[in-house]
Amino acid sequence: MSVVADKPTLDHRVALGAVVPVDVWRIVRLAAMGFYVVIMLWWFRTQGMVWERISVAVALGVFLLCAFIGKPLREWGRLAFDVSFYCAMWYAYETTRGAADGKIFGIKFPLQVDSVRNIDRVMFFGNDPNTVLQSHFWESSIRWYDKVASTTYMTHFFLAPIVMGALWATNHRQFRRFLKRFATVLGVGCLMFIVMPTAPPWMAAKNYHIIDPIVRNSSRGFSAMGFKAFTHGWQNSLDWGNAVAAMPSLHASFALIVPAFFLPWLKPLWLKAVVLVFPVVMLASLVYLGEHWVIDGLIGWALVGGSFWSWNFFERRQRRNRAQRSYAALAAL
Amino acid sequence: MNPPSVLLDFSFLTALANTTNPNHSGAVTIFSALVDDFVEQRCLLFARADNLAALANPDLFAPIDKLHIAGQHRNAAAELAGRTEIEIDLAITLVLIQRHRIRRIASFDDHLARYDVDIVQRPSAASNVVAPESPSVPAATALEPGAGQLSN
DSSP states (O other), X not given: OOSSOOOOOGGGOBOHHHHSOOOHHHHHHHXXXXXXXXXXXXHHHHTOEEOSHHHHHHHHHHHHHHHTTTOOHHHHHHHHHHHHHHHHHHHHHHHHHHHHTTSSSOOOOOOBSHHHHHHHHHHTTTOOHHHHHHXXXXXXXXXXXXXXXXXXXXXXXXXXXHHHHHHHHHOHHHHHHHHHHHHHHHHHHHHHHHHSOBOOHHHXXXXXXXXXXXXXXXXXXXXXXXXOEEOOXXXXXXXXXXXXXXXSOHHHHHHHHHHXXXXXXXOSHHHHHXXXXXXXXXXXXXXXXTSOOHHHHHHHHHHHHHHHHXXXXXXXXXXXXXXXXXXXXXXXX | OOOBEEEEOHXXXXXXXXXXXXXXXXXXXXXXXXXXXXXXXXXXXXXXXXXXXXXXXTTTTTTEEEEOOOHHHHHHHHHHHHHSXXXXXXXXXXXXXHHTTOOEEEOOOGGGGGBSOEEOOOXXXXXXGOOTTOTTXXXXXXXXXXXXXXXX
């Protein structure tokens, strides 16, 4: 037998699609996912944007049910494992956020107020970026940039879950890669919430009076466009939410992690630059809306960078180890 | 989004694992190039889980991911075998590579060459297809346009 299987001419080759039976379930899945998207758009328009954690999880769960119709049992088992991890990840996040203000574990670290304000002042030559932006741009009437800032802010609640859902349904390998990086950012973020509770700028102005007064109304631009946020009664379950979880800014982290993940597949340089504008707009919005200090966002970005670097390093080492095992076994034959 | 996937079929795995197989040296050459590509994320390696289990050499096949055969794959293969002269084992492989959109196969089985898949060749046999942007990549594993990707 020849080592090389010569390619026959195309005239003699049979298209696999012509002989292998069609996967009918795939058609069902595509139809179900299409129907789901239509329903979600309708829901978004009539009931409001699904944004709080449990509603997002339910919406994601329904989508995954559509995406896994007719898939082999082994894949359903893998889905169950993934879903468990996903839920545990968010549960840990909510719990440690609560712990940060002493509600859950009784742990309480000193609240950072002046320190972050001072870092921002050093970076901006003695100015407070939050108050500078609001004094220049905030008006009683809603301007176009209020809509941009508000909409960008709201994407935090659904962009990453949408990306995860899409990857979950279409490409499990990439989903796992994304989830590992995402969970690392979330985990380190949670630890920082506990050991470094930090007052956001609006609180620093309102409760501690260490910067000029700033207005906090992150959703007004979003509402002005006719959108609303859907909130189910079970939002009460999120009462652990912690107001002093400014450091790091996960808004900034999530806004970077999505474009950063897809960056290798975007070939034109200009497109890479365009998608990286999004995290910059997010950070500018967070500062303008008084939700975060600039340093919160920079630390959030650094977390994303660290997560990507660590996982890239670890995955490369894993591949090398697998190759080494193989070469060693080959040599021992 | 994934690197192109390559299926290592049973004829190839057998040749690789068995030093007395006449195709062993060819298999080693191809496999080494594929593993190098795997490390550099230029390809993903797959094999049928039942084939890997039959040869029981997990270290040798460490870079290879398993393709598990589900009931629906067997049913589709039985249907394919029922209306053609294709053997059930080959039919299962065809169903798997179609469902997972794999279009490159490392194989010494001439039957697969009848289908519109790329059979991975020895570097020396295909030196004229080295990708110009990656001259160090052995020709057998240079990424080719249209190479299939695994969807999950």
